Amino acid sequence: MNASLNFETAAARLANVVKHTPLIYNPRLSEKYGAEIYLKREDLQIVRSYKLRGAYNMISQLSADELSRGVVCASAGNHAQGVAFSCDKLGTKGVIFMPEITPKQKVQQTEMFGNGRVELVLVGDTFDDCLKEALAYTEKHQMTFIPPFDNYSIIEGQGTVGVEIYQDLPDAEVIVMPIGGGGLSAGAGTYLKQKNKNIKLIGVEPLGAPSMLEAFKHGGPVTLEQIDRFVDGASVKRVGNLTYELCKDALDDVKLVAEGKVCTTILKLYNEEAIVVEPAGALSVAALDECKDQIKGKKVVCVISGGNNDIARMQEIKEKSLLYEGLKHYFIVRFPQRPGALKLFVNNVLGPHDDITRFEFIKKTEKEQGPALVGIELADKDDYAGLLQRFQEHRFEVIELNKEQTLFEYLV
Numbered sequence: 001m002n003a004s005l006n007f008e009t010a011a012a013r014l015a016n017v018v019k020h021t022p023l024i025y026n027p028r029l030s031e032k033y034g035a036e037i038y039l040k041r042e043d044l045q046i047v048r049s050y051k052l053r054g055a056y057n058m059i060s061q062l063s064a065d066e067l068s069r070g071v072v073c074a075s076a077g078n079h080a081q082g083v084a085f086s087c088d089k090l091g092t093k094g095v096i097f098m099p100e101i102t103p104k105q106k107v108q109q110t111e112m113f114g115n116g117r118v119e120l121v122l123v124g125d126t127f128d129d130c131l132k133e134a135l136a137y138t139e140k141h142q143m144t145f146i147p148p149f150d151n152y153s154i155i156e157g158q159g160t161v162g163v164e165i166y167q168d169l170p171d172a173e174v175i176v177m178p179i180g181g182g183g184l185s186a187g188a189g190t191y192l193k194q195k196n197k198n199i200k201l202i203g204v205e206p207l208g209a210p211s212m213l214e215a216f217k218h219g220g221p222v223t224l225e226q227i228d229r230f231v232d233g234a235s236v237k238r239v240g241n242l243t244y245e246l247c248k249d250a251l252d253d254v255k256l257v258a259e260g261k262v263c264t265t266i267l268k269l270y271n272e273e274a275i276v277v278e279p280a281g282a283l284s285v286a287a288l289d290e291c292k293d294q295i296k297g298k299k300v301v302c303v304i305s306g307g308n309n310d311i312a313r314m315q316e317i318k319e320k321s322l323l324y325e326g327l328k329h330y331f332i333v334r335f336p337q338r339p340g341a342l343k344l345f346v347n348n349v350l351g352p353h354d355d356i357t358r359f360e361f362i363k364k365t366e367k368e369q370g371p372a373l374v375g376i377e378l379a380d381k382d383d384y385a386g387l388l389q390r391f392q393e394h395r396f397e398v399i400e401l402n403k404e405q406t407l408f409e410y411l412v
Contacts, residue, residue, distance in 0.1 A: 004152040007159045007191045010057050014160055017056050017089065019045055021161075023168040023301065028272060029285070033292050036299045038172075040165055043281055043307025047081040047113055049233070050161050050305055051148075054183055055082035057157030058146055059090055067092040071144045074098070074134035076127050076232045077106030078280075078306050079148040084114035094118040095143070097134035099126055101229065105310035126229065128237050149181030150240025159187025165301055166195050173298040176291070178283035178305050179203040179212045179254065180234035182243025188303070189250030200294065203247065203254045204287040206262065206279075209235035213254045215244050230259045230320070233280030233306055255290045260324020262286050263317045266309070278309040279317075323402065326381030328357070330401040330412050334371045336394075349390045353379035362411075373401075373411055 021041045029037040042050040059071060070093035073083045080096045087094035096110060100122045110120060121137075124130040127148075138145040147154060161184060165172060175192060177185045185203045192199050205212055208228020215221045223238045239247075262279050265286040269275040284302035288295065322328035335341040350356070358375030378384060391398050401408045 005156050005159065005187075005190065007156060007163050007187070010053075010156045011160045011163045013057060013060060014053055014157065017046075018053055018160070020164055021045055023165060026273070029288065029302075033288055033295055033300075035174075035295045035297060037288075037295075038169060038299070038301045039275075039285075040161065040301050040303045041275075042161065043275065043277055043304050045306075047078070047085050047109070048307040049078035049081070049278075049281075050158060050184060050303075051075075051078040052082035052085055053160050054149075054151075054154035054157035054187075055079060055146060056086040056089070057160075058151060058153035059083070059086045059092065061153060062092075062144060066144050069141075069143050070094060071146050072097070072134050072138040072141075073146040073148065074127065074131040075148055076235075077102050077110070077308060078233055079146075080110045080120075081106070081113050081308070083146050084110045084118045087117045088113065088115040092117070095121065095134075095137060095141075097121045097123060097130040097137070099124050099130050101125060102232070103308075103310035103313060105312070106308055109308060126227075126237070127235075147240075149183030149186075150242050152242065155183050155187040155190075155242065155246065157187070158183040159191045161303060162188030162191035166192060169299065169301065170195075171299060172199065172301050174200045174202065174291075174295050174300040175303070176202045176204060176284040176287055176295075176300065177303045178234050178280050179205045179239075179247070180280065181236050182212055182239045182247050184303070184305065185212075185251060186240075186243040186246035190246050193250050200252045200298075201250055202287065202291055202294070203251045204283040205254060205256055206231035206234055206283065207256045207258045209237075210254075210256055211236055211239045212244070212247060213256065215239050216248065216254065220244065228259055231262055231279040231283065233278055233308075234283060253291070253294070255287045257283055257286045257290065258324060260320045261289075263321035264325060266317055267321055275304070276307050276309055277304055278306045281306040281309075322377060326378075326384060328375065328377050329384065329387075330358070330408065331374045331376070332362070332371050332399040332401060332407075332411070333374050333391075334397040336396065344394055345396065349387070349394055349396060350376070351378075351383055351387060351390075354383065354387065375412075
């Protein structure tokens with residue numbers, strides 16, 4: 001283990017600040033996967049994510065002079081809340097840079113936890129954009145930058161999640177953790193491997209932002225040109241140098257999970273377990289299908305990393321889930337030029353359980369004759385083949401937009 005890391009000392013430092021979050025056995029998931037599955041509920045942390053641990057661990061070790069000048073951070077949301085809470089607790093000023101696309105709920109929560117001690121600056125489209133601005137501001141004002149993941153004090157603080165897991169379930173055999181920049185998996189992974197070299201550690205990234213997996217493939221961190229920002233708490237273009245080195249030694253596997261699968265998992269956790277998770281918080285549970293053979297018969301811990309989900313995003317989450325599950329399809333439909341075509345479509349092409357969720361004629365000058373954008377929700381994904389067959393039988397020309405990504409993004 002790196003000599004700079006002392007996880008037990010960090011845990012003692014945080015003992016009166018952070019919650020020792022519960023490790024809860026989940027009967028439903030355990031039965032489904034034939035394993036003993038526990039959820040490490042960091043969504044129940046004070047700021048509803050584990051990020052408080054690293055932020056407070058670092059800020060609390062600053063000198064009186066450093067604290068008097070204040071701190072700066074760049075964050076998509078959860079790290080910002082951890083820094084804001086720490087600033088209020090330790091009586092220091094914070095300037096927090098967030099991407100302009102950060103959900104309003106996270107912005108408001110950050111202001112609340114800062115309790116008047118933090119200034120928020122919304123800038124750039126990605127984390128990497130606002131990071132650049134934050135670093136320039138830090139240098140100009142001679143403040144201390146609190147990085148979101150690539151720092152030993154931050155990694156050490158996040159690693160206290162592993163300390164608690166080991167205290168509560170020392171015989172755990174598999175740990176499944178989300179990866180963003182890598183602070184959690186580096187810290188908790190390093191600590192747990194130190195305590196039990198046979199434990200299996202599985203990291204999970206969103207399919208649209210596989211920065212750690214690409215780092216493993218290339219033998220070091222690489223900057224991804226494009227990322228899908230939907231899983232905002234775990235979507236970074238580049239992992240840290242320190243986190244990469246630690247994860248390289250600690251992690252046994254890295255899984256990728258599609259954003260649509262993450263959405264399905266968010267809805268299932270809410271509907272079946274009454275657990276509210278943000279997209280990054282759902283990654284570990286969403287990955288269980290990918291590692292079902294590795295976990296069968298084992299004691300498994302899934303880290304639920306955060307619960308800061310903006311209710312305004314739920315419609316988007318439901319839509320992405322339906323598309324991923326093959327239950328929602330969009331078409332451009334060209335109706336046959338004959339009387340009653342629309343009635344024929346409703347009565348004969350749609351199945352008994354199909355539901356029209358969207359219908360609009362594309363050309364305003366050809367209403368009821370020109371092509372229409374049609375959204376259809378199915379009761380079962382296997383109904384799709386029959387729907388396509390009926391389109392053909394009744395001579396409706398269709399373009400399947402789900403298979404035409406450029407058209408889909410433009411029209412839907």
